[in-house]
Amino acid sequence: KLKKFNPDIIQITHCQTGRYECEFANHTVSYLPEGYFSVAATEHLPVSFSFPLRKYYGVSLVIDRQVLSDATRRMMQTIPIDLDKIGTTLGLETRWYVSDTPPQLQHLFSELYTAVDTEPIGYFKIKAIELLYHMDQLTQINGCDLKYFDKKQIQTTKAIREYLISHLDEKVSLEQLAKEAHLNLSIFHLVFSHIYGDTPYAYLKKYKMNLAAQWLSENKMKIGDIALELGYSNASKFAKAF
Structure with missing residues (x-):
């Protein structure tokens, strides 16, 4: 039997585009990828993002049960929506719950994004209740096996990334950079992919191509010069990659 958990605060977050990085009180870091949602409670809320x-x-959406109105409490009892059950079932006492977004929740989040500039505050209160109802139907099995990383590993990996994008015209050894940073190469690849959603090589290629597209649109550089700036030996190899 699950131990009863009574969270004062529950926070529900959905990532539509990009990545959401969260640091926790124990100095570990984890990520909410694009298309996923998370649920956190008082004891395991992110301290920064x-x-x-x-x-x-x-x-x-942040729910603080200490300031809920009597009308909202009555509505939640009638439906019913049990915040204690949500916290207990999803294991929020000890973790940050993350899951890919099921169709019924994706539809609800899409309605929220569409309504941002058009609907009154009352609309969002109704949608918040609807969202809590769906949270009440979740089971622990739905959650992802979330990875947490030490903050120092994150900082080191980000520093290597900064070095890479500031030396695009050079051939750089990831193995050597990781070694100099006292970081295992396999760990570096794992951490990098969680931070940026791509392998280092895939990320760098996209970064170079986006930069090349920007420079070409500005019409300030010749293709040959762009190729050299991005580490290609000639315009032909750059054009093939582009």
Whole structure:
């Protein structure tokens, strides 16, 4: 039998675009990928968050049961919606619950995004109740096997990424960079893919192509010069990659 858990605060977050990085009180870090949602409670709320892809579009709902109105409490009892059950079933006392978004929740989140600039606050209160109802139907089995990383590993991996994008015209050994940073190469690849959603090589190629597209649109550089700036020996190899 599950131990009863009574969270004062529950936070539900959905990531539509980008990635959502969360640091917790024990100095571990984890990620909410695109198309996923998370549920956190008082004892395991993120202490800080950031967006490693520098782009993010999502929505968060925070429920503080200490300030719920009597009308909202009565509505939740009638439906019923049990916040204690949500916290207990999803294991929120000890973890940050993350899952890919099932169709019924994806439809609901899509309605929220569409309504941002058009609907009154009352609409969002109704949708919040609807969202809580669906949370009440979740089971622990639905959650992902979430990976947590030490904050120092995250910082080291980000530092290596900064070095890579500032030396695009050079051939750089990831193995050597990881070794110099005292980070196992396999761990580096694992951490990098969780931060940025791609392997280092795939990420760098996309980064180079996006930068090339920007430079070409500005019409300030010749293709040959762009190729050299991005580490290609000639325009032909760059054109093939592009």
